Amino acid sequence: MEPILNVTNLTMNFGGLKALDDVTIRLEKGQIAALIGPNGAGKTTFFNCITGIYEPTTGEVQITPPGKNTQSLKGLKPNYVTERGIARTFQNIRLFHGMTVLENVLIGRHCRLSSGIIKAMLQPPSQKKEEKKAVFDSYEILEKIGLAKYVNDMAVNLPYGAQRRLEIARALATDPFLLLLDEPAAGMNPQETKELDDLILWLRDNENVSILLIEHDMKLVMSLSDWIHVVDYGKKIAEGTPADIKANPDVIKAYLGEESDDA
Amino acid sequence: MPIKNQIKQSLIIAFWFMILTFPIMVIKVNTIRHTIDFRWANFLWVGIVTFFASMIWNYFLRRNEEQKKTDIADDIPLIHKLLQNDRFRRPFLGLVAAFFIAYPFVFPMYHTSIMISALVYVMLGLGLNIVVGLAGLLDLGYVAFYAVGAYAYALLNLHFGLSFWVVLPMSAFLGTLFGVLLGYPVLRLRGDYLAIVTLGFGEIIRIVLENWDDFSNGPRGIGDIPAPSFFGHQFGQHDAMIYMYFIVIGLVLMTIFFVHRLEHSKIGRAWIALRDDEIACQAMGIDKFKTKLTAFALGATWAAMGGVVFAAKTSFINPMSFTIWESITILCVVVIGGMGSAIGVIAGALVLILLPEYLRAVAEYRMLVFGALQVIVMVFKPDGLIKSVRKVYTFKAREE
Numbered sequence A: 001m002e003p004i005l006n007v008t009n010l011t012m013n014f015g016g017l018k019a020l021d022d023v024t025i026r027l028e029k030g031q032i033a034a035l036i037g038p039n040g041a042g043k044t045t046f047f048n049c050i051t052g053i054y055e056p057t058t059g060e061v062q063i064t065p066p067g068k069n070t071q072s073l074k075g076l077k078p079n080y081v082t083e084r085g086i087a088r089t090f091q092n093i094r095l096f097h098g099m100t101v102l103e104n105v106l107i108g109r110h111c112r113l114s115s116g117i118i119k120a121m122l123q124p125p126s127q128k129k130e131e132k133k134a135v136f137d138s139y140e141i142l143e144k145i146g147l148a149k150y151v152n153d154m155a156v157n158l159p160y161g162a163q164r165r166l167e168i169a170r171a172l173a174t175d176p177f178l179l180l181l182d183e184p185a186a187g188m189n190p191q192e193t194k195e196l197d198d199l200i201l202w203l204r205d206n207e208n209v210s211i212l213l214i215e216h217d218m219k220l221v222m223s224l225s226d227w228i229h230v231v232d233y234g235k236k237i238a239e240g241t242p243a244d245i246k247a248n249p250d251v252i253k254a255y256l257g258e259e260s261d262d263a
Numbered sequence B: 001m002p003i004k005n006q007i008k009q010s011l012i013i014a015f016w017f018m019i020l021t022f023p024i025m026v027i028k029v030n031t032i033r034h035t036i037d038f039r040w041a042n043f044l045w046v047g048i049v050t051f052f053a054s055m056i057w058n059y060f061l062r063r064n065e066e067q068k069k070t071d072i073a074d075d076i077p078l079i080h081k082l083l084q085n086d087r088f089r090r091p092f093l094g095l096v097a098a099f100f101i102a103y104p105f106v107f108p109m110y111h112t113s114i115m116i117s118a119l120v121y122v123m124l125g126l127g128l129n130i131v132v133g134l135a136g137l138l139d140l141g142y143v144a145f146y147a148v149g150a151y152a153y154a155l156l157n158l159h160f161g162l163s164f165w166v167v168l169p170m171s172a173f174l175g176t177l178f179g180v181l182l183g184y185p186v187l188r189l190r191g192d193y194l195a196i197v198t199l200g201f202g203e204i205i206r207i208v209l210e211n212w213d214d215f216s217n218g219p220r221g222i223g224d225i226p227a228p229s230f231f232g233h234q235f236g237q238h239d240a241m242i243y244m245y246f247i248v249i250g251l252v253l254m255t256i257f258f259v260h261r262l263e264h265s266k267i268g269r270a271w272i273a274l275r276d277d278e279i280a281c282q283a284m285g286i287d288k289f290k291t292k293l294t295a296f297a298l299g300a301t302w303a304a305m306g307g308v309v310f311a312a313k314t315s316f317i318n319p320m321s322f323t324i325w326e327s328i329t330i331l332c333v334v335v336i337g338g339m340g341s342a343i344g345v346i347a348g349a350l351v352l353i354l355l356p357e358y359l360r361a362v363a364e365y366r367m368l369v370f371g372a373l374q375v376i377v378m379v380f381k382p383d384g385l386i387k388s389v390r391k392v393y394t395f396k397a398r399e400e
């Protein structure tokens, strides 16, 4: 079967800096894969290249959404990438401050709604129905993610862990087949991290999404991932199962070594 | 800050102001007797006034800070609380309605005329609020679309004899069209750049109107623009004013109605998302450019309709009515009233337009007062006089 995400020879230059150097990564359907590497290795840049925020210097990004043909994402604007079924969260939380929790999720529904401006002004039954359904669907997502009690609160007033979950809820609202999570556990306490672990597994099993996550919490990565990709200085240095990665000398040198010293 | 430090700071500020204003407030050259008068009393007054102003300013700053600490949750403006409460909403709206209906019959024509101007600004403010308050696009050339509407009515009437009621819907369409045409090239810019370019566009439209004599009659303007008719019947001057007043009230209500619907629809949410975070907004599947363009064009729609009303009311227009100051006044209405808040913008328009009309003494220093108000509002109420409140959705507990 075709991989749902197939990134080949991706290179991203920022002036003289090669943030990504010939990176090839594949993701199978139903997989939870992790992308790890030291700070500044190019992980977030990788996400930005896939989602159209940056245009990669060279390389190819292809997707095969379940039940659809293989297509290229190269040169697509971020909103079209999202429409094609890839959703993401951000390392530094980027919620919409001026909106409530529910409205943040509603924004995720945006690209799945059809009513335009005229319909918004005249509000025919079809628009009302669609709007009602969107609100209902969004609320359902909040219930699933465990944020229903905050529904009408302003997004900025949420506790930190809840803000990270809201980013996931918002991404989920776009109906993705692939979810890219950029350091979802950053800043969370052990309890919250545990809940996140459960949430990610639950998402894979019940929402039919595959997941690629960037994470520094090794315990989380090792317990969750089916497959791990390691990058360092923009180059991919290893990939394999958690057990392989733990044993890989290159990885230990580049990354785990420093981490396990102070862990 | 302990009180002692505060007094010290205020003293320094007062002293600084005394020196600063010394040349204009104290020294007076008597050109007839060739002497210099030193008005030491002024010197003292400047010091005293500045000292107390500074103390009061500090006091409010501190109180503001303390309030922020104590009640984060309870910061819904009073008027929203009133409107959300079923017991108060009806009587409150009833009172407001009664006031506006009775207004032209109770007060003399002069006051009705002023109120019409203020209400036109409510329309303009609500339109610009879409662009600046909701979508976060700093548009300094908004007056261009106001001019488009006004000239559309004046010219179409002059050449083709089209009436107010025909031109009004046409102008809405024209406004949208111009919004798209002007927005298309400039909306790729961001923030300050956008502000500067829109400012330029606004001036271009005015300069074209000023110089293209054959088309717009240049600086001489266009006169004898007829007031709206009532099914072909033309009122006398007094009745026409009252009629105009109710047309504007109707238009304002229509504006509130549609803008409210837009604000809480898919497109309105997209505007706010775009304002809050462009990158996250795009990553959520929203077309950035299209969303900006709709905001810009819809804002222009209301500006153009406002322009038609303006032309019909004053019966004479020339390019001088559409200078950059007009754009800035409308912007002040939005910012001081409350960005993104319809009620705030309405309040802002009424305060900013009516006050200078009634306080003639202030009118000359209008821009100075606006500036000062702007600073005060930004410091003490950064969200404007009445800040925006998002819609609350209710959900029944679902059975599992």
Ligand SMILES: Nc1ncnc2c1ncn2[C@@H]1O[C@H](COP(=O)(O)OP(=O)(O)O)[C@@H](O)[C@H]1O
Binding pocket: A014, A017, A019, A037, A038, A039, A040, A041, A042, A043, A044, A045, A046
């Ligand atoms: N827009 C940009 N312009 C220039 N350099 C960038 C840009 N974005 C990222 N970089 C650089 O690319 C490298 C990789 O960054 P990033 O992908 O954020 O690393 P991380 O693996 O920690 O997520 C860093 O050296 C960073 O400074």
Ligand SMILES: [Mg+2]
Binding pocket: A043, A044, A045, A091
């Ligand atoms: Mg990163």
